[in-house]
Amino acid sequence: MATPETFSSIKPRDVVIPNAKALADRSALRFQVNRDPKNMYAQTRFIGTGATRVLGGDNKVPGEHFTFSTMVLPVPCEGSSQVHRNSEEAFFIPKGGKGCLSVERLGEKVAAVPIERDIASVPAGAYCGLHNNGFEEALMFVTIASLTPVTHTYSEDHLMATIKR
Template sequence: MMSREFETWKRPEGKTLEEWITGSRVARLEDRKYDFDALKFQADYDPKYRRAQMRYMGTGATGISADTNTVPAENFTFSTMVLPAQCEGPLHLHDDVEEVFFLLRGSIKLFLEDNGEKAELILKERDLISIPPGIYRGLYNYTQEDALMCVMLGTSKPQIPTYPDDHPLSKVKRN
C-alpha cells in the first residue's frame, strides 16, 4: 500500500503517462505570472519590501493557501522571485525548513543572523546558498536592476516565517 503522502505520484486510472505528466506534473513559464500580491502586506507597510513570487511547485511560505496552477508539492516547494532594484526581503526566520536561493540574474546582498552573530555576503548570478532552519535571513538588491532567483523550501507546506521581535513587520498583520 502506498503512503498517503505519495498518492499524487501515482498515475490516475485511465490516464496515459503523457496525460498525467503534462496535466499535473509540468509547470510552464507561459502559464505563470508574477504574484506581487503574495507579500503585498509587506510592500503596503513600506514599498522597499516589494517583490513577487512565481510559483511552480507548491505555494512556498508566503501564506498563499492554494494555487491550482502549480505542481503538487510532496517534499519541497519551488518558485522564482523577482526582487526589484533597491528592494529587500526582510530579515525572517523559517524554524521548520531549509531554504535555498539560487540567483539566476543580478546580484543581492544576503544577511544572516544566528544567536546574535551576524554575517553578510554577496550572491551573484548562478550562486546558490542553502540556509538551515532556525537562522534568520534577509536579502537586499543593492543594484539598479531587478534580481531574479529560484527559491526552494524543503517541505511541501512550510510554516509562515516570523520576523525578529524588534522588526516593524513583526507587528504587521496579513490581510
C-alpha cells in the first residue's frame, strides 16, 4: 500500500479576512480623470493593489502573484487603452454590458461587445481599452496575474501617455 501524501498545514496567519468592507476608490486613477472626465470610473480592490500600487488601508487581502478588483463603470465612460507588459488580464462582467472591449497586439485589433456574464482574457503585452456605452452602470471583475504586475503604460499617441505619475 502506498504511503499517503502529506501536506503542510495552513496556519491562521496564512489566511487573511479583511476587517472592513472594501470601498470603491475613485482616487487611484484620478490622474486620468484630471486629463479627461470620460475616464471617470472607480476600482474596488479585494486582493492586491490592482497594479495601481495603491498602498494602505485594511480593506484588501495582500496578493503575491495576482490581483482581483471590481471596476465600477458609469455611463458613459472610457477605460483608456493600456498594456500590462508582463501580466495577463481577465475580465468578467457580472452586471451591465453593452460596452465595447478592444484589444490590440502585434498590429492585430479585435473589438467585442461583452454582455452580462461574459468573460474575456487578454494576454500579456496586449493593449486593452473599454467603453461603457450602455444604459446603466456596469461592473467588471478584473484579475491581473503575474509574478509581479507592473504599472500599466499607454500607447505613445494616447492623451494619457504624456502624464507623469
